[in-house]
Amino acid sequence: MSLRLLQLLIVHKVLSHKALAPNKEHCKMIVISLDGFGATDLDIPGLKIPNIRGLEKDGLSAEYLKPVFSTLTFPNHWSMVTGAYEDQHGILDNFMWDPVLKKSFSMREPGDEFFQEAETIFGTANRSGIRTFTLNWPASDREVQGYYPTYWSPYDESVPYKERIDRLIQAMEEDDEIRLGMTYFEEPDKSAHFKGGPKSQDVKNAIEELDGLMGYLRKELHRIKGDVNLVVLSDHGLVPASLKDKGIYIPDYLTMPGSTSLIERISAFGAVTHIWPKDPARDSDLILKNLSDAKHMTCSKKEDLRDSWHYKSHRRVSPVVCVSDSEWMTYDNKERLKRHIVGWHGYDNEDIGMRAIFFAAGPQIARAGKPVKAFEMVHIYALMAHVIGIPEKQWPKNSASVNAVIPSDE
Structure with missing residues (x-):
């Protein structure tokens, strides 16, 4: 039995x-x-x-x-x-x-x-x-x-x-x-x-x-x-979700003189954006200041991310992270606008x-x-x-x- x-x-x-x-x-x-x-x-x-x-x-x-x-x-x-x-x-x-x-x-x-x-x-x-x-x-x-x-x-x-x-x-x-x-x-x-x-x-x-x-x-x-x-x-x-209707073009918020030269790499497509400064200790605050006017997403240092996500302690999380509001998407390449996207995930x-x-x-x-x-x-x-x-x-x-x-x- x-x-x-x-x-x-x-x-x-x-x-x-x-x-x-x-x-x-x-x-x-x-x-x-x-x-x-x-x-x-x-x-x-x-x-x-x-x-x-x-x-x-x-x-x-x-x-x-x-x-x-x-x-x-x-x-x-x-x-x-x-x-x-x-x-x-x-x-x-x-x-x-x-x-x-x-x-x-x-x-x-x-x-x-x-x-x-x-x-x-x-x-x-x-x-x-x-x-x-x-x-x-x-x-x-x-x-x-x-x-x-x-x-x-x-x-x-x-x-x-x-x-x-x-x-x-x-x-x-x-x-x-x-x-x-x-x-x-x-x-x-x-x-x-x-x-x-x-x-x-x-x-x-x-x-x-x-x-x-x-x-x-x-x-x-x-x-x-x-x-x-x-x-x-x-x-x-x-x-x-739609890049055309609810897209956030990340380079628009990194326009302060010299700010782009502070960044080693950006991964921006979808719900979570990873920004790797060349010198995180020196440059993260300036990058976040640039991003502070962006609507429909929340940007922070990795250490300030939510504990309940069981996420922030890993080395693959960038020093600066932006999480989009539901239904909004980030991107850093306008070629992506050619894609037909009507739904997304990756959010909170x-x-x-x-x-x-x-x-x-x-x-x-x-x-x-x-x-x-x-x-x-x-x-x-x-x-x-x-x-x-x-x-x-x-x-x-x-x-x-x-x-x-x-x-x-x-």
């Missing part, structure tokens, strides 16, 4: 941590990430997602999943698989500069050297003798502290969505020792960024197409031996529009009856590790906690 990860209690109680005893069963988990599926997208009029809602009916959902700041794709997917905040794992942005490595990071060409500051669940599983499979999960094709997932392939956006599911199912069917399978879909993020925008008909269509694929996935789970638990989640939501993780989704069902996941309280992205690691049977004493030092997903006082 299988142990239950989450145990249904009396009606006015939802979940109890007492159900989270060490998992001795041969339990498995599949995690599907739907990029940019915001919690507020669930309120799109007429949205029909019976298969994703079916997970809620058969298992549980969260009020929302809180992303880490900055609310971008690579940082949040990396927090899920490391259980670490950005100041711990060092992936702060989809594009960034490392002053020690003297290299730029790009999500298009992410070098292994940027990912070595936190162990992934793939590495933890490997050390524990547990096999894993990934397909297109951001950066899962990087070697981290000597480990890859057991089965992986280079990121390939051209792989059709249904094929991704088929390959995941086939791998777990053929190798019964795979306990964790993870894959990723670029939608509805692409539609919200570059087509109709957040909550548009394009986004609605993309979500409903994904829902059909989740239905197909659930029907195919019977092919995998053992208890299989399914998690469907996202990394962030999006809000309407307290922004309602940045909230992500979480749904789960399976033999180790009991019916909750109502959504559990919102929890942070880093705790996905704890949920995965527990279900696939990695004892907490074998986890690396991180911020993940099963108690955060299922509070003991519920």
